[in-house]
Amino acid sequence: MERIDKAKVAFLQEVVEREREYRHESEMASFGESGEEDQELVGIALMGAEGDVAQAGSAEQRFPLESVSKALTLALALEDVGAEALFARVGMEPSGDPYHSIATLEEGEMGIPSNPMINAGAIVTTAMIRGRDGKDRFERLRDFFRRLSANPELDYNRAMFEAEDQDLNRALFYYMRSHDVLVGSEEDLLVPYLKQTSIEMNCRELSRIAAVLANRGCDPVSGERLIGEETVRIVLTLMFTTGMYDQSGRYAVEVGMPSKSGVSGAILAVAPGRLGCGVIGPALNEHGNSVAGLRLLEALSKRWRLGVFA
Amino acid sequence: MERIDKAKVAFLQEVVEREREYRHESEMASFGESGEEDQELVGIALMGAEGDVAQAGSAEQRFPLESVSKALTLALALEDVGAEALFARVGMEPSGDPYHSIATLEEGEMGIPSNPMINAGAIVTTAMIRGRDGKDRFERLRDFFRRLSANPELDYNRAMFEAEDQDLNRALFYYMRSHDVLVGSEEDLLVPYLKQTSIEMNCRELSRIAAVLANRGCDPVSGERLIGEETVRIVLTLMFTTGMYDQSGRYAVEVGMPSKSGVSGAILAVAPGRLGCGVIGPALNEHGNSVAGLRLLEALSKRWRLGVFA
Amino acid sequence: MERIDKAKVAFLQEVVEREREYRHESEMASFGESGEEDQELVGIALMGAEGDVAQAGSAEQRFPLESVSKALTLALALEDVGAEALFARVGMEPSGDPYHSIATLEEGEMGIPSNPMINAGAIVTTAMIRGRDGKDRFERLRDFFRRLSANPELDYNRAMFEAEDQDLNRALFYYMRSHDVLVGSEEDLLVPYLKQTSIEMNCRELSRIAAVLANRGCDPVSGERLIGEETVRIVLTLMFTTGMYDQSGRYAVEVGMPSKSGVSGAILAVAPGRLGCGVIGPALNEHGNSVAGLRLLEALSKRWRLGVFA
Amino acid sequence: MERIDKAKVAFLQEVVEREREYRHESEMASFGESGEEDQELVGIALMGAEGDVAQAGSAEQRFPLESVSKALTLALALEDVGAEALFARVGMEPSGDPYHSIATLEEGEMGIPSNPMINAGAIVTTAMIRGRDGKDRFERLRDFFRRLSANPELDYNRAMFEAEDQDLNRALFYYMRSHDVLVGSEEDLLVPYLKQTSIEMNCRELSRIAAVLANRGCDPVSGERLIGEETVRIVLTLMFTTGMYDQSGRYAVEVGMPSKSGVSGAILAVAPGRLGCGVIGPALNEHGNSVAGLRLLEALSKRWRLGVFA
Structure with a gap:
């Protein structure tokens, strides 16, 4: 697993800031199915080696999975x-x-x-x-x-x-x-x-779960095994091929991290052996994926080569 | 509406007899989804002008619609x-x-x-x-x-x-x-x-309902109006185009009477302006239509030109 | 086959007139796929017993079938x-x-x-x-x-x-x-x-062909057999169940004549035993059927009970 | 990239031998669409660091891609x-x-x-x-x-x-x-x-191409760049999600290497950063994938943890 250094923290702030500006300028009403949630909400958290955490935006905001x-x-x-x-x-x-x-x-x-x-x-x-x-x-x-x-x-x-x-x-x-x-x-x-x-979490908690998956099933802090290695392998594979609704293929090419999205605008994203990531952004595209989430994760993936085949 | 004369009665007996012989010789087990009903059962009834009736085979046997x-x-x-x-x-x-x-x-x-x-x-x-x-x-x-x-x-x-x-x-x-x-x-x-x-009937009752439809919605015996004329027109049209499951097109060509079948092996068939017909034969083909029913109605239709475009 | 009497001729003029007024008032541009044909063109012809003909509108206009x-x-x-x-x-x-x-x-x-x-x-x-x-x-x-x-x-x-x-x-x-x-x-x-x-005809010719089909395959003028009776029966049945694209079911209910449409805006419609009809009207609805044609034929069918189950 | 050591060579021999025995005992005729090719043919080749090669079975046999x-x-x-x-x-x-x-x-x-x-x-x-x-x-x-x-x-x-x-x-x-x-x-x-x-190759050549893909687009022998890095990333991703016909999802779980199969029974399989592999085995399953190929690659993947998420 990777350390979450200052450069990572700074970049996280930067992309969330950029995303917020973008949101102000754009027509939120044009986004798909989302209800009355705060469409401008954006949050992200990372967890790496030994439980290092970085977060930006509304990372403590709770949402249903x-x-x-x-x-x-x-x-x-x-x-x-x-x-x-x-x-x-x-x-x-x-x-x-x-x-x-x-x-x-x-x-x-x-x-x-x-x-x-x-x-x-x-x-x-x-x-x-x-x-x-x-x-x-x-x-x-x-x-x-x-x-x-x-x-x-x-x-x-x-x-x-x-x-x-x-x-x-x-x-x-x-x-x-x-x-x-x-x-x-x-x-x-x-x-x-x-x-x-309907179970509720925030981005920090989501990033911890992603970190467990990134860490072959072991708690990144205590090292305790929480999920079997074989199970992790299967779950990551299916997240990669089918985790982002009918946009999974494109996401695999453009972001390349095994991920799972929800219509609350949450995304759980895993960089195996490196770090775990949790994102929230309620505005959805026509496939049911978080618009902000896709943009944040693509930026991170490109900057740090987090994609599986990068 | 037509009279049901002796020739009609005789032909009914003849086709039911022929069907029974056919059934004895054939592999009933090869027929589709039907359960434990008596697969050899065959029955038919006709009703024409003034409630004339002819029936053959197990026309009094009750079955769910x-x-x-x-x-x-x-x-x-x-x-x-x-x-x-x-x-x-x-x-x-x-x-x-x-x-x-x-x-x-x-x-x-x-x-x-x-x-x-x-x-x-x-x-x-x-x-x-x-x-x-x-x-x-x-x-x-x-x-x-x-x-x-x-x-x-x-x-x-x-x-x-x-x-x-x-x-x-x-x-x-x-x-x-x-x-x-x-x-x-x-x-x-x-x-x-x-x-x-799950409402149960026999062929005789079914043929009476068919006769009402054949008689533009009026009881063929009493002349009382039971269904509006416009309703009858719509029902007959939809029976013709969609009444025989995904075999409706072929049935329209080969039999040509507005009909509706059920997986009990029942068929309600209408010759507008002429007569009504009820048939039972529980062995089904792969479309869910009565094997015997199809054969009987095709024989009747060909003999008496009962098809709408015949 | 029916005689085409003066009442029929008058009604034909009336519906075509009404259609033309309607067309002037409506947004022709909103109609579907049709190209540069004259979208306001409307024509109709009927042929009945012994070749009686009535026509209205642009019944001599040629169009591809x-x-x-x-x-x-x-x-x-x-x-x-x-x-x-x-x-x-x-x-x-x-x-x-x-x-x-x-x-x-x-x-x-x-x-x-x-x-x-x-x-x-x-x-x-x-x-x-x-x-x-x-x-x-x-x-x-x-x-x-x-x-x-x-x-x-x-x-x-x-x-x-x-x-x-x-x-x-x-x-x-x-x-x-x-x-x-x-x-x-x-x-x-x-x-x-x-x-x-790409074979071209006009409404008059189309109505003659429809009349042959209405007349069990015989020329309504000479009586000569042009198509076998069994062939006519099958063709009319398939026209009824599948002749109007994916609007065939609704057309069967609302008009009820065995018919065949084309994206030139032509419709061939048959009232078996009574008369044949040819219509042209190039503006199409989203199913590819002539908007004017549907309206004219529905009017005729309702007035003279031309539908098979009417 | 990995060295292809003696243990790898030995294991390759072992799995091909096992596969051949299996083939003798099984009903080849039960396999799908394949034509008159030698259904018992099995071949495999690996290429690793600096062009190390190992091969077993009919690795020189030519086949269309x-x-x-x-x-x-x-x-x-x-x-x-x-x-x-x-x-x-x-x-x-x-x-x-x-x-x-x-x-x-x-x-x-x-x-x-x-x-x-x-x-x-x-x-x-x-x-x-x-x-x-x-x-x-x-x-x-x-x-x-x-x-x-x-x-x-x-x-x-x-x-x-x-x-x-x-x-x-x-x-x-x-x-x-x-x-x-x-x-x-x-x-x-x-x-x-x-x-x-219809271009023809053998397993050795196929393994070399796989090795280029495993080596981020550079020739494993000369180090020369043959394909751009970004192109390799996209190609491997699409091979992973869609390379094995409508069995791609299961293959990703069970084998886990970005691969592409053909109805000649060939498979190109890549272990990114490690080695490239080419397999031939003309008997196909109902999805169009080589039966022997699937078995060989699963054995290799399990033994050496070649899967992307293993």
């Missing part, structure tokens, strides 16, 4: 049931379709989602996590997220969870259940998925 | 809300996809089913029927089916309704609700749809 | 090789896709077009017409069109044929040839297809 | 016109569809292929290579391949080029030309694509 959680849930499911059992029920291929697509479930093997980074795939992944029931399954997930982020208070946003329209996810759930890809109730299998997407 | 009910539900929905309101929420185009397809809901106008003869479309159609709640909605439908069939005892098969796996229909329901095509609960909107597919 | 020719080519191919041979290479199902779609060729049976009314299907249909080579094949087609229209001078518009970009049709041709649905050269198989879409 | 060439053509096109111009005409996203699919061209931006590793994308890529005409374009490509492989005799297999059925590629070509993605003739744009897929 949304799809970012899919990468972590995949990690726990792999630890719980192993790759063979997991990939009997969810594929590993990029789908070329939007993350919420139900049409892809009708192609190829009926009801088997293309990969764990689309909604249908993450529902299956969550359902495979060990647990007596939905409550237990969610609590094991939350404990895992707490260990990774070193924040024992981490929890989901109940108001948000209750307010959200879940009909599309219900449709995915019942479609897969009709094909016996899932066996169990909404309460036991779907609810834990929905809750974990 | 399954998708045949979609044509009747469409009729009641049109009477209740009119064509304009109905077709704002469901299309009129053949989809080229199987009846249970969810993928088509992601094309074109999001969540709008292609037509009322596929599952998604029939769920919307049922949901638009007037009613305080699901129970009321179903009862109005059942009353309508009772009037059409002249059987005041008609009801749904509760055991079958409860036993069936409804997850695929739930998936369609929630998908459409997520796009605001539907507003309401499973109980109020989906359950009446599921119940009406 | 474009896709209207698909219905006639299908007729000749059926006469030449029979239904069984023809439908081994082209389907009978509505596709739910635009007429120029190539994607549908990758579904179901690879390379088999859904039906003869989309481009791919019509290329196959033309290729099956008997002929030593492309020239012979086209000449037999032209002779057939000449007999049907009673115009021995009928020919294709060479300038238009040479000017048109044929790459999309070439793509369809080579895709099907790669799957052995077609065997032969562009010159022999594709060129006759392209030429026949 | 087929789709393997797509990666190299992409490299030359990027050098010729730059990433911006290239990616205006071809995407960077995995498509989830087979490499020969034409349907994907109808999605999203009409006529723009998903990525340069499917046929349509590689046709565009080849067309963008600088050249006065098709001959010149091909010769520049062949010269590039010759420099990379250090074999100045390299050429395409004329008999094979002439024998192959090119109708599917013609369909892709004309479809894209109809959408103005391509401007030019078959001779100038398509023929050079077809010829370069």
Whole structure:
């Protein structure tokens, strides 16, 4: 892992500053689906060797993980049931379709989602996590997220969870259940998925989780193993090929770090063996990725050659 | 409307006899999805002018309507809300996809089913029927089916309704609700749809309903108007273009009668201005249509030139 | 067949007049793909019993048939090789896709077009017409069109044929040839297809051809048989289910006459047993159908109950 | 770059031996599309630091590159016109569809292929290579391949080029030309694509090209720069996300080396900064990838941790 030196801290400040100016000048209203969040919010944090941290902008601002959680849930499911059992029920291929697509479930093997980074795939992944029931399954997930982020208070946003329209996810759930890809109730299998997407974090915590992934699964501060090495390898690979919705291919070329984005505007980005990064920026492009996040990460990647093939 | 003369009765006996022989000789096991029903069952009934009836084979055997009910539900929905309101929420185009397809809901106008003869479309159609709640909605439908069939005892098969796996229909329901095509609960909107597919009839009753449609909406015996003329016109047109699943085009060429089939092996077939026909034959082909039903109707259509363009 | 009486003639004048006023008031520029043709042009002709004719507007204006020719080519191919041979290479199902779609060729049976009314299907249909080579094949087609229209001078518009970009049709041709649905050269198989879409007619001639189809294949004036009865039955059925591009279902409900449209703005419409109709109106809607044509035919159909199920 | 030590040489022998035994015992006939090639052929070669080579099996056997060439053509096109111009005409996203699919061209931006590793994308890529005409374009490509492989005799297999059925590629070509993605003739744009897929190599030469890519674009022997660093970065990224047909995602997880496969059974595999690898094994699985190749590369990757995230 790399040290986060003063040059890195300074560059972080610089790019966030530049991004803010850019935002003032541009038409925020033209951005996609985002709701009433503060569209001008931008935050970023890095964590490197021995837990060195750098942050800039609103790095302490809390936000729901949304799809970012899919990468972590995949990690726990792999630890719980192993790759063979997991990939009997969810594929590993990029789908070329939007993350919420139900049409892809009708192609190829009926009801088997293309990969764990689309909604249908993450529902299956969550359902495979060990647990007596939905409550237990969610609590094991939350404990895992707490260990990774070193924040024992981490929890989901109940108001948000209750307010959200879940009909599309219900449709995915019942479609897969009709094909016996899932066996169990909404309460036991779907609810834990929905809750974990509402777990809240800030950029600093996100950067710590990214640093664990960058550090082959070990806590960058204590050195304690939190995720198995083989699990990390699989998770990073799938983040690289499918982590940025239907923009994953372009992002791999332009940024090149295994990453996972969410519609809250969060991005978890990993430079394996070097550092972890967490970004927030709620304004989204048409693919559901953070506009500011993409720009910040591209700037960092280019400056420090953080891309896997750079 | 035509008289059902002795020649017709004799030909009916002849084709059913021929079909039975054929069935004995063939590999029934090779037929598609059908369950444990008596695969050798074949029945047919015709009704013509003044309620003349002819029947052959197991024409008194009761069976669930399954998708045949979609044509009747469409009729009641049109009477209740009119064509304009109905077709704002469901299309009129053949989809080229199987009846249970969810993928088509992601094309074109999001969540709008292609037509009322596929599952998604029939769920919307049922949901638009007037009613305080699901129970009321179903009862109005059942009353309508009772009037059409002249059987005041008609009801749904509760055991079958409860036993069936409804997850695929739930998936369609929630998908459409997520796009605001539907507003309401499973109980109020989906359950009446599921119940009406379980309503049981026999061929004689089916032929009476077909005769009402053939007779521009009037009871062929009493002359009483049961369905509006404009509604009949629309229902017959959609039966012709989309009534036989993804085999509708071929059936229009080879048989040419506006018809609606169900996976129970039932077919409702109409020769406008001439006669109505009900058929049962549980063995299905790969499109979900009754193998025997197709053969019987093709024979009748060819012999008596029952096709619309014959 | 019906007589074309004075009331019919008067109504024709009335609807064309109304259409013209409407056109003046509306934004013609908003209409779809049409080129530099006179967007205000409207013409219509009817032919009934014994060759009675009525016409209004620019019924003598010549235009290329474009896709209207698909219905006639299908007729000749059926006469030449029979239904069984023809439908081994082209389907009978509505596709739910635009007429120029190539994607549908990758579904179901690879390379088999859904039906003869989309481009791919019509290329196959033309290729099956008997002929030593492309020239012979086209000449037999032209002779057939000449007999049907009673115009021995009928020919294709060479300038238009040479000017048109044929790459999309070439793509369809080579895709099907790669799957052995077609065997032969562009010159022999594709060129006759392209030429026949450029054959020019006027509404009067179009109405005569429609009248032949309405009259079970016999010339309404001389009574001579020009097309076999069985061929007429199949052609009318496919016109009804697939003749109006991906608006065929709605048109069947709203107009209800077996019809075939072309992107020149022409429509051939048949009221079986009653009369034939030819319309021109170059402004197109987003499905590729004549805006004026749809409105005129709906008016006629409603006034005289010309729809098949009316 | 790594040294190719004795342990590596021994392991190579071992896995090829094991593969051969396996092949004798298995049902070769069950493998997919491959033709009359010697299905038992297996060969592999590695090249590391300073041009160290190890090889086993039929590493001198010559075979056409087929789709393997797509990666190299992409490299030359990027050098010729730059990433911006290239990616205006071809995407960077995995498509989830087979490499020969034409349907994907109808999605999203009409006529723009998903990525340069499917046929349509590689046709565009080849067309963008600088050249006065098709001959010149091909010769520049062949010269590039010759420099990379250090074999100045390299050429395409004329008999094979002439024998192959090119109708599917013609369909892709004309479809894209109809959408103005391509401007030019078959001779100038398509023929050079077809010829370069027929260029013949052996495993040793393939491993040298892989070693150039592993060595950031410099010849591992002379150190001479053959490809720009930025080009190498992009090519490796796209090989990783899209290089193994619709099995790219699984391969990234199980093998993890940026690779490109062809239906001749060849695979070019790169361990960046370490070594290059060329494999041949003509028996293909249902995705079009070499069965032996996948097994050999997985064994090597696991033994030496060659995967990018290992």
